[in-house]
Amino acid sequence: MSTIDHVPSQPRALFAIDWFWVPRAVILGLLAFIIFGPLTNLLLWTVAERWYFPHVLPLEYGLSYWGRVFSPRGTAMESLSNSIMVATLTVIVAMALAVPAGYALARLKLPFRALILLTFLIPQAFPNLPVYVNIARIFYQFGLNGTVAGVVLVHVTHGLVYAVWIATAAFSAVDTELEEAARSIGAGPIRAFRDVSLPLAAPGLLASAIFVFLESLDEFTGSYFVGAPDVNTLPLLLYTASSGGNYQIASITALLLLIPSVGFMFIVERFLKSDVLSKVGH
Template sequence: MVKLLPRALLLALVGFLILGPISNILIWAFAEQWFFPAKLPTEWGFKFWERVFRPRAGAMDAMINSVVIALLTVGVSMLLAVPAGYALARRRMPLRALVMLLFLLPQAIPAVAVHQSIGQIFYQIGLNGTIPGVVLVHTLQGLVFAVWITSASFAAVDRDLEAAARDLGAAPFKVFTSVTLPLALPGLIASAIFVFLGSIDEFTGTFFVGVPDVQTLPILLYTAAMQGNYQIASITSIFLLAPSLLFMVIVERFLKADVAGKIGT
């Protein structure tokens, strides 16, 4: 019993760190009145949910924009990542490690500095305040997951299976579509999900490139929080949290150990 106590305390601490903020969001989402020094809301209800869904509130438009931008970002990212990932995994390329490292640069540099610079460039060429501009800046962030996971997915495919298909007379393109692509598909799906989640949660890129013409859920969340509308911010957070939890369960199923072990190699 004494030996189990440290593990139980550690598990409780981890659970508090994970579930504590989520619990606070859920409480604020249904709180109609909550003033100091009350430990819990004095009035509960759905009044603020009704406000969020009003047409003039803009939440539904922001949700549609977020989903459309995320889907377009997935399309553009995978269109670039599939050939790039295949080439990095299956072709002998000089400075391959450097090329892989280049895709990490947007993550290594502070996001505010990167997106502010991109916003200035996009303003000069007329992409500021447009959905295509927001999609491009989201794609810059999404390519990190797309290329690295896609490359690992193709690297995990057994080359002997491809060789067997060629020995049976299959052309290279037929081998790719019939053998390589289906076997790499679970990793590609996981890559697309990561890109989707990164895009739908992206704030700084949308703020510097899209505002005020393109409104998304993270922008709405930030605006509500800055104005002290914690109920509105919490409800928006739930809309952002729900797909993240769902898709992470799907990723855990598709992103197998042999693929994950080859990421970055």
């Protein structure tokens, strides 16, 4: 009777570690902490009643500061309404200028077209502080300081670069043959623009308007030098609360500014297509 030698098999490891993913996991964890850490801290401050060093978490939680912010005697609702009103007026004025300018830059063979586009970057090319100080001095001579009109004009100069560049890209992405086909069957230039080009460029124009709205909603420096203290906006309230040590009110105000920004960016991501983005600056 032959004996078959039995060689015991090596036990398999129950959990195999892929060391290749360890540095990636560390990097992703650091990125998540950088992104969500401040947001978590912000959310904690909005419900913190008492929180001081060296405690890692708030000692008491509550919503009393929300009541203070939205109380009739508080200034948050006035600041919110002012911010929305100024941002809406800024969008109307900026788009009224950007739509014809973007269409002309996209369709007409203008001399120095690249230079014209670059001129809209001039407000972005210099530090905001000296620019707005000089604007405030000029506006004071015309009685625009401390007025909604003055704040809107400042916001328009700052947001016009987004409006014109994206509007130009939106109209550039529309095939010119579609307009020519409309013209060939009897449509005039205005009707061809209204019925063909404008509807096709509408998603890009909507994204442009959202960018201008968010830029105006978050604008602080221009609002401070031109509008304060007569035109109070949410960024000004945020600055006042944080500089005074009212971190709960500042965090609630920051959250009010964050919510529309995040929501609108999802809309922009949906409507601003790659064909429009490829035309930006061209």
